[in-house]
Amino acid sequence: MAGPLIELRDVKKTYRTGDVEVHALAGVTLDIDRGEFVAIMGSSGSGKSTLMNILGCLDKPTSGSYTLAGQEISKMDKNQLSEIRNKTLGFVFQNFNLLARTTALENVELPLLYQGIGSKERTARAKRSLDRVGLGQRQDHHPNMLSGGQQQRVAIARALVGTPSVILADEPTGNLDSRTSIEVMALFQELGASGITVVVVTHEPDIAEYASRVIVVRDGLVRSDKKQTPIPAIVPDAPPPSSQTAGHSPEANEGAEARAIGRLKTNEDQKTDAASNGDTAPKDAPSDASSSERGASS
Numbered sequence: 102m103a104g105p106l107i108e109l110r111d112v113k114k115t116y117r118t119g120d121v122e123v124h125a126l127a128g129v130t131l132d133i134d135r136g137e138f139v140a141i142m143g144s145s146g147s148g149k150s151t152l153m154n155i156l157g158c159l160d161k162p163t164s165g166s167y168t169l170a171g172q173e174i175s176k177m178d179k180n181q182l183s184e185i186r187n188k189t190l191g192f193v194f195q196n197f198n199l200l201a202r203t204t205a206l207e208n209v210e211l212p213l214l215y216q217g218i219g220s221k222e223r224t225a226r227a228k229r230s231l232d233r234v235g236l237g238q239r240q241d242h243h244p245n246m247l248s249g250g251q252q253q254r255v256a257i258a259r260a261l262v263g264t265p266s267v268i269l270a271d272e273p274t275g276n277l278d279s280r281t282s283i284e285v286m287a288l289f290q291e292l293g294a295s296g297i298t299v300v301v302v303t304h305e306p307d308i309a310e311y312a313s314r315v316i317v318v319r320d321g322l323v324r325s326d327k328k329q330t331p332i333p334a335i336v337p338d339a340p341p342p343s344s345q346t347a348g349h350s351p352e353a354n355e356g357a358e359a360r361a362i363g364r365l366k367t368n369e370d371q372k373t374d375a376a377s378n379g380d381t382a383p384k385d386a387p388s389d390a391s392s393s394e395r396g397a398s399s
């Protein structure tokens with residue numbers, strides 16, 4: 102496709118409450134290309150969420166134009182907006198927004214259900230999406246059986262299941278510890294490398310360093326816009342391989358997982374497992390690895 106994926110031209114968004122006008126966006130002009138990984142920064146009230154809502158076709162500009170994948174958004178009606186959202190965009194939220202009484206797989210299937218896609222294809226696509234974020238073996242887990250980082254990965258799988266061109270994430274690491282945040286950033290970097298555009302709102306400069314471009318918004322305007330060489334998101338001290346990544350048989354691991362969850366597995370248990378299953382124990386693990394892992398994962 103010719104031209105950038107996202108083109109904003111002098112986009113303004115004005116909110117009126119009573120006779121007070123707030124210029125949440127005061128004239129934003131911006132191009133974003135395929136595969137770019139953009140971090141949007143700015144203090145509270147600067148217009149970040151308003152910008153994301155417009156990029157996400159959840160809201161329309163008061164004036165100005167927005168072209169997404171060659172289509173002019175500002176003149177679309179509600180149905181057209183929801184169609185382009187389903188086809189082109191994926192959303193990730195600070196609070197994951199997963200349904201609690203629903204398995205990881207069903208959570209990921211949900212957008213496809215709304216699109217009227219049949220159950221067989223839904224399941225197949227949701228499985229592929231969970232595999233892509235490294236959670237294929239957790240598909241039957243409910244959110245409360247997953248760590249925060251895993252829940253956010255399920256949410257990313259859900260965002261990916263519609264094969265979007267753009268992932269929009271408002272503070273996706275706001276509820277995650279720094280180690281898990283890096284995991285999520287690593288995933289976003291991978292998506293960027295595969296041609297998906299990622300736009301992340303963050304107020305953490307450390308997180309913005311993983312992006313290929315940082316846009317700072319203030320008072321509804323772009324105050325700076327810089328491309329950068331991203332820091333590769335490498336998670337320090339990988340967690341014990343144990344049941345999550347070990348082995349090649351999903352069925353076998355699923356059983357082991359369920360048993361493990363059943364007895365509320367502790368790190369001590371994991372060590373026993375690793376010892377009783379030579380295949381899964383890292384052969385070159387330093388002898389003090391388990392103690393540092395315990396420290397890192399607590």
Ligand SMILES: Nc1ncnc2c1ncn2[C@@H]1O[C@H](COP(=O)(O)OP(=O)(O)O)[C@@H](O)[C@H]1O
Binds near residue numbers: 143150151
């Ligand atoms: N629905 C709304 N109605 C009225 N004012 C709003 C609305 N949404 C946002 N605003 C105002 O627009 C400005 C930008 O808000 P927002 O985009 O949420 O900023 P940020 O996400 O950077 O904190 C703020 O002054 C906010 O109070």
Ligand SMILES: [Mg+2]
Binds near residue numbers: 149150151
């Ligand atoms: Mg906000």
